[in-house]
Amino acid sequence: MAYDQTRHEGERFEPIITSRLVTRLMLGVAAFAALSAAAAIGGRWVGERIAMAGHSTSTELFRSTIGEDVFDLPANVIRFENQRHAGPKASLDLYFRWPDMQGYSADTRDDFNAVDGTSAVIFVSLTPQIMSKDMSGRYAPIYSHLVEGAAEPGPSGLSVHKLTHVTGYAGELLYVESGATGDPYVVRCLDDTDASSFGLTTTACQRDILIGGDTSVLYRFPATLLPEWHSVEVAVRQYLDVALQD
Incomplete structure (x- = not known):
């Protein structure tokens, strides 16, 4: 029997790799770079915040x-x-x-x-x-x-x-x-x-x-x-x- 495409229309599945995940990764890299620079200037407190992530x-x-x-x-x-x-x-x-x-x-x-x-x-x-x-x-x-x-x-x-x-x-x-x-x-x-x-x-x-x-x-x-x-x-x-x- 041929599979009926309409049988799962409306079902929403989340792909393992999504564009939102890629965006979050890119934003995370940018944020980490900014925090790293701040740690070099601002000292221990910022460093602890980075460690906590x-x-x-x-x-x-x-x-x-x-x-x-x-x-x-x-x-x-x-x-x-x-x-x-x-x-x-x-x-x-x-x-x-x-x-x-x-x-x-x-x-x-x-x-x-x-x-x-x-x-x-x-x-x-x-x-x-x-x-x-x-x-x-x-x-x-x-x-x-x-x-x-x-x-x-x-x-x-x-x-x-x-x-x-x-x-x-x-x-x-x-x-x-x-x-x-x-x-x-x-x-x-x-x-x-x-x-x-x-x-x-x-x-x-x-x-x-x-x-x-x-x-x-x-x-x-x-x-x-x-x-x-x-x-x-x-x-x-x-x-x-x-x-x-x-």
Whole structure:
């Protein structure tokens, strides 16, 4: 049966490499250069601000509302300073060190600031739910029609599929749980070759799930953690389930 393009019109997917990400990287480089110059002139205080790089070691809890869901989260797992406050938010960006799911601290700073691809940090974005199904639920009606060629064996019970170039997913691979009953685990990863072309030292993977009443959770992690995909999934769900308030 031919795949019906209209079946997923209106579904919004976030590419692993986006123009917004490139813009942020360029702005980040410019900002870092400016701060470096200021540090040379202004001394220790500016240098400490650079070392912190926008992170927070505070464990103060902030109550954030995403749609109808309420989360209590410590400041040191919230990525951006302008989101470290209580109240409703259109989105909330978090990060955690793997495998202990800890936020930024003096002891974990090297993991969060590593640029050589050796650290294992999980990035999480919370937004109000838009799509009716999460990534697993979209596999049968959508993703299964967007793959080409035969699947190859992947790590820890996953099979690897190439996504077709005509779908806008060029250079991405789809990892699917083999032999699953019901909706399988599904995650998209950037191909190693494409990761290198963007100057990335590690391949990125991303997956979205639904939690609470109407919150969509997009989480991203290094492909080196694919063999631990089940543990990563459980850890993300458990952390957010605890943070979610009744």
